[in-house]
Amino acid sequence: xxxxxxxxxxxxxxxxxxxxxxxxxxxxxxxxxxxxxxxxxxxxxxxxxxxxxxxxxxxxxxxxxxxxxxxxxxxxxxxxxxxxxxxxxxxxxxxxxxxxxxxxxxxxxxxxxxxxxxxxxxxxxxxxxxxxxxxxxxxxxxxxxxxxxxxxxxxxxxxxxxxxxxxxxxxxxxxxxxxxxxxxxxxxxxxxxxxxxxxxxxxxxxxxxxxxxxxxxxxxxxxxxxxxxxxxxxxxxxxxxxxxxxxxxxxxx
Amino acid sequence: xxxxxxxxxxxxxxxxxxxxxxxxxxxxxxxxxxxxxxxxxxxxxxxxxxxxxxxxxxxxxxxxxxxxxxxxxxxxxxxxxxxxxxxxxxxxxxxxxxxxxxxxxxxxxxxxxxxxxxxxxxxxxxxxxxxxxxxxxxxxxxxxxxxxxxxxxxxxxxxxxxxxxxxxxxxxxxxxxxxxxxxxxxxxxxxxxxxxxxxxxxxxxxxxxxxxxxxxxxxxxxxxxxxxxxxxxxxxxxxxxxxxxxxxxxxxxxxxxxx
Numbered sequence: 001x002x003x004x005x006x007x008x009x010x011x012x013x014x015x016x017x018x019x020x021x022x023x024x025x026x027x028x029x030x031x032x033x034x035x036x037x038x039x040x041x042x043x044x045x046x047x048x049x050x051x052x053x054x055x056x057x058x059x060x061x062x063x064x065x066x067x068x069x070x071x072x073x074x075x076x077x078x079x080x081x082x083x084x085x086x087x088x089x090x091x092x093x094x095x096x097x098x099x100x101x102x103x104x105x106x107x108x109x110x111x112x113x114x115x116x117x118x119x120x121x122x123x124x125x126x127x128x129x130x131x132x133x134x135x136x137x138x139x140x141x142x143x144x145x146x147x148x149x150x151x152x153x154x155x156x157x158x159x160x161x162x163x164x165x166x167x168x169x170x171x172x173x174x175x176x177x178x179x180x181x182x183x184x185x186x187x188x189x190x191x192x193x194x195x196x197x198x199x200x201x202x203x204x205x206x207x208x209x210x211x212x213x214x215x216x217x218x219x220x221x222x223x224x225x226x227x228x229x230x231x232x233x234x235x236x237x238x239x240x241x242x243x244x245x246x247x248x249x250x251x252x253x
Numbered sequence: 254x255x256x257x258x259x260x261x262x263x264x265x266x267x268x269x270x271x272x273x274x275x276x277x278x279x280x281x282x283x284x285x286x287x288x289x290x291x292x293x294x295x296x297x298x299x300x301x302x303x304x305x306x307x308x309x310x311x312x313x314x315x316x317x318x319x320x321x322x323x324x325x326x327x328x329x330x331x332x333x334x335x336x337x338x339x340x341x342x343x344x345x346x347x348x349x350x351x352x353x354x355x356x357x358x359x360x361x362x363x364x365x366x367x368x369x370x371x372x373x374x375x376x377x378x379x380x381x382x383x384x385x386x387x388x389x390x391x392x393x394x395x396x397x398x399x400x401x402x403x404x405x406x407x408x409x410x411x412x413x414x415x416x417x418x419x420x421x422x423x424x425x426x427x428x429x430x431x432x433x434x435x436x437x438x439x440x441x442x443x444x445x446x447x448x449x450x451x452x453x454x455x456x457x458x459x460x461x462x463x464x465x466x467x468x469x470x471x472x473x474x475x476x477x478x479x480x481x482x483x484x485x486x487x488x489x490x491x492x493x494x495x496x497x498x499x500x501x502x503x504x505x506x507x508x509x510x511x512x
Contacts, residue, residue: 045383048386048387049386050383050386050387075389076389079386079387079388079389080389082387083387084384084387086380086383086384087380088379088380090379090380090381090383090384091381091384092376092381092384092385093381094299103388103390104388104389107291107388107389107390108291108389154388
């Protein structure tokens, strides 16, 4: 279980998070919605320790993850529980596709031999609908949708307990977006993983989410099961899910 | 009025000191990581190839033209007091002590600091650095340490090669344009060149190599967002590496040759 309590983060004068409280139960899929620039990515990155919150506490299974002075081994063990799909894929362009997917498998204390890692990488690529031939290509040779799928394969390669998806469908055509949404849902269900997705694509929300939280003005404006999303009277949520230009959320930001 | 003036002086001074502090911390952290595992040998090998091997043509060309021009200048200058015979030894000493390491360092700064800063800056901007962290890999160890070690180790070799090629440039000009006897030229070169002339230059080379890779990595890791951010990081890397090389050269020359 991941809990965030009263998390604050500012970049200079820009106060991005102003007291976020959120709980994500193990084995559930939480989707964070909210406009661009509302700090959704910052929220994800705070949990991973890529961004250090100014104040507040983030715990994973009761343990404070923002505690300072963690040793390298502790940090490795902590990060080994996570997989993350980045918005632009963030594939390493100097490495081949299979080396990207197997990046974690061939390094660290539990490193496996390369041929075995390659087999596993190809297996994961197949899982996300890519042919084995793509394994030896470089990321720059792939289309955007394929890069995203490789990113997805890399995120799930080490079978993490918790997977983060940062705008998994942004920049994809509607069909590819649908494919990615279905893949994420399937993978989360079959792996029994805890998932946290940030998106502003409502089709993603409906395909992926068990629970939804809306981030606005630096706080969680609304949270609840996806089944209650349409019925909530909250004007912010209503404006967002229906994509209206007028409402309490300013369109000039 | 006074406060404004003082502020105008103080702010840049504070910023400069803060930058030096950040750089110092960065350098210290990198050095601290060099001897601690994990070691990324493949990355080190690639860096050695990129920084050392592929810089050979640039360093060689710089050296041969510099050695040739040096021979012409010293001949013309020496002729004013009938000292044309010093050409071989001055070319050798000048190349080994100063021009080999400094010009080689500057050329490598242009070639390597820029490419490191652009590559790491792009990785930062496209979240590849964050991705490394989430894959339990320390970017300092994986990206920075191999490049810094490779540059520090390969620069002395580049400088030694540059010295030899520069001296050859002087010799070529000496025997074709200045009527030197080939054997006399080479004998003069060898007789008057001391081990420390070359050794000090190699030390300088190692220091310059460290500076080049460190600047490339530092500015790349601190790149701002977007194409403009990467462009600015690349420019800062080359400029700061070049200036630091020249400053370090003066300091090292003071240390080595004044007593």
